[in-house]
Amino acid sequence: MRITGAQVFVGGPGRNYVTLKVLTAQGVHGLGDATLNNRETLPAIYLRDYIVPALIGMDPRNSEDIWQFLYRGAYFRRGPVAMAAIGAVDMALWDIKGKLAGLPVYQLLGGRSREAAMVYAHAAGADLPDLMDSIAHCIEQGYRAVRVQCGIPGMPSAGYAVPEARGRGKHYISDFAGIRPRVEIWDSGRYMRFMPGALAEIRARFGPELHILHDVHHRLLPREAAEFARAAEPAGLFWLEDPTPAEDQDALDLIRQHSTTPIAIGEVFNSIWDCNRLIEAERIDFIRVAVTYAGGITHVRRIVDLAGLHHVRTGFHGAPSHSPISMAAQAHLNIWAPNFGIQEYLVLATPDCDALFPSAHRVENGLMHVSDAPGLGIDFDEKQAARYEYRPGSHPVVRLEDGTLWNY
Known part of the structure; x- marks a missing residue:
């Protein structure tokens, strides 16, 4: 069983959800979420440009090895952008494995x-x-x-x-x-x-x-x-x-x-x-x-x-x-x-x-x-996803009354 491709979608009703769809040669697909609030385009680019090309040909059932490949195989590890992208891939692989087994993920x-x-x-x-x-x-x-x-x-x-x-x-x-x-x-x-x-x-x-x-x-x-x-x-x-x-x-x-x-x-x-x-x-x-x-x-x-x-x-x-x-x-x-x-x-x-x-x-x-x-x-x-497009936004920032920047 092999991964043949993956698609990344950005947008949604009221939010810029980043949705990953991993495709396989057997026609079974898996879904993952890479939404990083108000920085949504960053994990989307990380997925499209770096992760998805590396997934082609891999066996989606080997989710542990793929996780290690994406995490330990990167010289610069962790951080919200990379981990959101890895998280989306991992969710999609568990989704695929559950579908292949005919079981909900919690049973796995x-x-x-x-x-x-x-x-x-x-x-x-x-x-x-x-x-x-x-x-x-x-x-x-x-x-x-x-x-x-x-x-x-x-x-x-x-x-x-x-x-x-x-x-x-x-x-x-x-x-x-x-x-x-x-x-x-x-x-x-x-x-x-x-x-x-x-x-x-x-x-x-x-x-x-x-x-x-x-x-x-x-x-x-x-x-x-x-x-x-x-x-x-x-x-x-x-x-x-x-x-x-x-x-x-x-x-x-x-x-x-x-x-x-x-x-x-x-x-x-x-x-x-x-x-x-x-x-x-x-x-x-x-x-x-x-x-x-x-x-x-x-x-x-x-x-x-x-x-x-x-x-x-x-x-x-x-x-x-x-x-x-x-x-x-x-x-x-x-x-x-x-x-x-x-x-x-x-x-x-x-x-x-x-x-x-x-x-x-x-x-x-x-x-x-x-x-x-x-x-x-x-x-x-x-088809529903086609109704939405990316809309940029930001979290507020917090200042004290004298103008000092504070923790959000």
Whole structure:
């Protein structure tokens, strides 16, 4: 069995999804996702110019050797561009192998560890009452876990993942349109004075059963993060995400010394070498890697196994920048992983997206149910894909009120 070619598509409804379709002489194809949010053309070029020509003639069943060929065979390793491209290839090969075996991918991994996987929704509000309405809406939709983000009184701009105006939080998704980044203004003092109390009010209103998650998005210094984590303890968070930038991983010891609030980190990590020390030292409680950015199913499975040895659970990234193909691959890992924790779920589930990526995977009452179709259980409609073209965009940048550039 041999790979005869591969196609790369860029575009989609509301997002520039990078979709890889690997073709074989036997007519079986596999799908992968290489979407790198707001840098989408880079992994697309990496695939078209460097990886796809090297795949021709290879046996797609040898996914482990092909992964090693693409990773260890490159002199310059890792990085988000290369790992997103490798991740797409790896997903496609697992998809092919599942189709050849007539089995869903999770069966190739070792079978089910659970019937369905808990996901969390995003709630946001321009102020606290607005956020409360958004949380109530998520609960009405059946979610048992909700990430909460709130506008901060006196903050010059709305803040991370927060709408500018009230009443827009129920389905709010950050706007990344335009190649020139939008500027957000941040004030750590105002945030730290307000947000712990807001989390306590959320807990008081919605009771002990709701899983509450909150994302700091790298914006606190280590001492501030330790203080914030301790102040948030009464709210009983499911996790506190990215309390401080993870480049200085030793700084996370300071949080551990001052708080028992669970910590989740890793959505920007590319490999096991980014997170092995965090996991082995048990500085985190949830690992947030994504099957796209972290090199596909083959590599993420290694990270999951390492995490399982150190009481660290999974909490895969699932922002709208991940296409339904990536989310399908993570769904199979979630059903298999014995140390599963939770799955972020913010896919643009619209009729247009469903038409582009038809699938029987579904979310009901806050749980993701995985299709038993062979492979990844998802398809890609090229006729629908022809409707879309690449539209450049950028993440915002963050500055302090004096103009100092800060962490996004």
